[in-house]
Amino acid sequence: MQFVRINDVTIRYSVTSENPANPVLVLVNSLGTDGRIWHHVLPKLSDDFTILTYDKRGHGLSDLGDAPYSIDDHVDDLIGLLDHLEFSRVVICGLSVGGMIAQRLYERRPELLRGMILSNTAHKIGAREMWNQRIAAVEAGGIGSLCDEIMSRWFTSEFRQPANPAYQGYCNMLTRQPLSGYTGTCAAVRDADFTASVPKIAVPVLCIAGEYDGSTPPELVRSLADLIPGSQYKIIEGAAHIPCVEAPAAYAAVIRSFLFNDIMD
């Protein structure tokens, strides 16, 4: 685990097995989570890829910075982190708002990317009013007041059992995120719309949906894939919004297949 100061914000990051011969895969976490969501996926991919994970600003051990944020604030941090590590021509895998960060990174700095995995995400997620209501509810009652509702979209009912300690752990992860980091990123998602820019993406793209995803349902992810020429679309069965937690083997397998068949020469 390492830390770097970027744009006056301390960012926590981690890089696996830095073998210069391996392609770099950058994993970008979702709203209300931090880089630990990738824990079960890393061992399945790290023999063949150098993997960068980090905590977006306002999440995990990274600083808050000045909330609310825009997607560009998150993209500035990621560009700073890639520059710091001297990584370029990476494959990015962004989950949910992480996928929006990926879409905007491509728009701003396409030369940094050789491929994209847009996971449980879309060109536009949710209506402005929905995000404003969520921000107001969290400001009034804390993130915990929405925990059950949010978890019902993140995980299947099989996972959401009180006897499942992992379920409790991810509730803790959500509710322990800094309030303004969470609401600040809600504002970034609210204000983002990449409908016009994603048809211009000209690197290989894999769009991943979770069968039971209540936040970015399969038909929404499919509509993103339909906008991107030549993109692939895969559904992870038996998972919801966070398949890297609920179905890490299936998730790593579709990523591996895409990387080996469509990215690496």
Ligand SMILES: O=C(O)CC1=CCC(=O)O1
């Ligand atoms: O918490 C949610 O509703 C799901 C979500 C939307 C954007 C994101 O990153 O997560």
